[in-house]
Structures are given as structure tokens and as C-alpha cells.
Amino acid sequence: MNDTPRIAVQIPIKNRSSERIPNKNFYELCGKPLCYWLLDSLVMELPPCVDVYIDSESDNVFSRLRPEHQNRFHFHRRPDWYASNEANGNHLLQQFVSSHPDYDIYAQAYVTAVMLSGSTVWSSIQRLVNDDVYDSLFLVHEECGWIWYHDKAINYDPDRPNGLPRSQDATYLKETTGLYVVRRETALKTGCRVGSKPLFHCVSKVESLDVDTLEDILSAKQLLESRGANP
Numbered sequence: 001m002n003d004t005p006r007i008a009v010q011i012p013i014k015n016r017s018s019e020r021i022p023n024k025n026f027y028e029l030c031g032k033p034l035c036y037w038l039l040d041s042l043v044m045e046l047p048p049c050v051d052v053y054i055d056s057e058s059d060n061v062f063s064r065l066r067p068e069h070q071n072r073f074h075f076h077r078r079p080d081w082y083a084s085n086e087a088n089g090n091h092l093l094q095q096f097v098s099s100h101p102d103y104d105i106y107a108q109a110y111v112t113a114v115m116l117s118g119s120t121v122w123s124s125i126q127r128l129v130n131d132d133v134y135d136s137l138f139l140v141h142e143e144c145g146w147i148w149y150h151d152k153a154i155n156y157d158p159d160r161p162n163g164l165p166r167s168q169d170a171t172y173l174k175e176t177t178g179l180y181v182v183r184r185e186t187a188l189k190t191g192c193r194v195g196s197k198p199l200f201h202c203v204s205k206v207e208s209l210d211v212d213t214l215e216d217i218l219s220a221k222q223l224l225e226s227r228g229a230n231p
Contacts, residue, residue: 004049005103005104005105005129006051006102006103006104006105007049007050007051007103007104007105007106007107007125007129008050008051008052008053008096008100008103008105008106008107009042009046009050009051009052009053009106009107009108009109009121009125010053010055010076010092010093010096010106010107010108010109011038011039011042011052011053011054011055011073011109011110011111012055012056012078012089012092012108012110013025013035013054013055013056013061013111014056014057014061014083015056015057015058015060015061015083016057016083020212020213020214021211021212021213021214021217024112024211025061025111025112026064027217029114029217029220029221029224030221030224030225030229030231031229031231032231033064034111034112034114034211034220035065035111036065036066036069036231037111037114037115037224038109038110038111038113038114038116038118039065039066039069039073039111040066041116041117041118041119042072042109042118042121043068043069043072043118044118045117045118045119045121045122046118046121046122047122050122050125051074051103052072052073052074053073053074053075053076053096053100054069054073054074054075054076055076055078055092055096056075056076056077056078056083057077057078057079057080057082057083058077059075059077062075076096076099076100078092078095078096079095082095089108089180089193090191090192090193092108093106093108093180093182093187093191093192093193094187094191094192096108097184097187097188101184101188103184104183104184105125105128105129105181105182105183105184106181106182106183106184106187107121107124107125107179107180107181107182108179108180108181108182108193109121109178109179109180110177110178110179110210112178112210112211112212113176113177113178113179113207113209113210113211114209114211114220114224115206115207115208115209115220115223115224116139116176116178116179116203116207117207120139120179120203120207121179123201124137124139124179124181124201125181127199127201128181128183128199131199133197134195134197134198134199135182135183135185135186135195135196135197135198136180136181136182136183136186136193136194136195136197136198136199137180137181137182137198137199137200137201138175138176138179138180138181138193138194138198138200138201139175139176139178139179139180139201139202139203139207139208140173140174140175140176140200140201140202140203140208141173141174141176141202141203141204141205141207141208142171142172142173142174142202143171143172143173143174144167144168144170144171144172145167145170145172146167146170147170147172154172155170155172156170173200173202174208176203176207176208176209176210177210178207178208178210179201180193180194182194182195183195206223209223
């Protein structure tokens with residue numbers, strides 16, 4: 001891009017309670033609401049040229065944030081259907097882009113990625129901005145092991161004696177589901193947050209954590225405490 005791109009970051013935060021973890025987004029985690037971990041990092045590490053939107057079906061979500069969040073972030077009120085179980089991340093992005101069509105780059109980041117840093121969000125955005133070969137980017141973590149999906153082996157052939165490579169070579173990339181970045185033209189054309197030529201941005205296992213269950217809460221608590229987490 002020749003001109004400085006306009007960048008928007010969408011932060012979806014439901015007001016409606018999660019089924020697995022009641023009130024998950026505001027669940028107290030190491031002394032502060034779960035959603036504050038990512039939001040605090042974004043306040044400190046994203047440059048002011050990036051517009052950040054809290055995306056929710058209720059004003060109540062924005063009113064529960066810190067004053068420094070309210071001063072730094074904008075509020076986007078989504079229609080109620082987009083807070084339902086039928087709506088997915090693509091639907092949320094499509095609705096957001098349609099409401100705010102003047103940006104060049106859109107990022108969608110999730111507060112359940114409590115170990116994700118604002119610096120990683122910014123470096124991911126910059127990586128896509130600076131490489132126009134790709135139309136989108138998402139975070140991945142490299143893992144190792146044998147994968148089965150729909151009763152089929154994915155990364156080895158169990159029916160051939162020579163179909164079993166060394167276990168250390170059985171690597172694969174797993175989406176972290178914490179951050180997606182996409183160009184406007186791709187989002188408008190496809191309605192999706194991942195285009196036909198995505199860029200994989202690899203992060204550590206720690207930063208790949210996404211809180212979805214109570215077990216994930218315990219993992220996040222251990223990681224934050226090991227880092228001397230400060231609310």
C-alpha cells in the first residue's frame with residue numbers, strides 16, 4: 001500500500017452469558033475480569049492510529065470497562081441476532097465491515113485469548129499491511145502428533161507399512177482462534193475473515209490459549225500467576 005492504511009480492530013464481547021462458563025467475558029481471572037487482560041494490553045501496545053471497537057449487543061458491556069478502555073475504544077452495537085448461537089465469526093465481521101466500510105484493514109480479536117499481547121496484534125496487522133501477496137492473516141500454533149478427522153487419518157497413512165513417518169515430523173498448524181486480519185476487498189467479496197490466500201502467523205503455545213472451558217480457565221490462571229500477573 002502506498003498510502004497509510006486505515007485500520008480497525010473489532011473486539012466481540014457478548015453481554016449474554018456463555019453456556020460453558022457463566023458470564024465468561026467478565027469472569028474474575030487473577031484479580032480482574034477476563035476480558036481486561038487483552039483490552040489492557042491493547043491500550044498499552046496499539047498505536048493511536050488504530051481504531052478499536054468493542055462489538056456487543058448491549059451498552060452494558062461498554063459501561064463495565066475501565067475508564068481507560070472507554071477513552072481509547074469505540075463502541076459498536078451489533079443487532080441482537082449477531083449475539084445468538086447461530087452467528088459465527090464470519091457473520092460478525094461481515095456485519096461490522098458493512099457498518100464501517102471506510103477501513104483498509106480489519107482485525108478481529110477475541111478477549112478469550114487472554115495471553116494474546118497487543119504487540120502481537122500490531123505485528124500481525126503490520127505483517128499483512130506490508131505483504132500485499134496475501135489477502136488475510138490468522139494466528140497459528142505449530143503442534144506435533146497424529147490427526148484424525150471424520151474417522152480418517154489426516155497426516156499419515158495407517159494402512160501402509162511405510163505410511164508412518166517419524167512422530168517428530170508429524171507437525172501441523174492449528175488455528176488459535178484469537179486473531180484474524182483481513183483486507184477490506186476480501187471481506188466484502190467473500191463475507192469471510194479468511195481469504196483464498198491467507199498468511200499464517202505463528203505464535204507460542206502460551207499465546208495460543210483460548211478460554212472456552214473451566215479447564216482453560218485453570219490453565220490461564222496458572223500461566224498468569226507464573227508471570228506474576230498484576231491486575
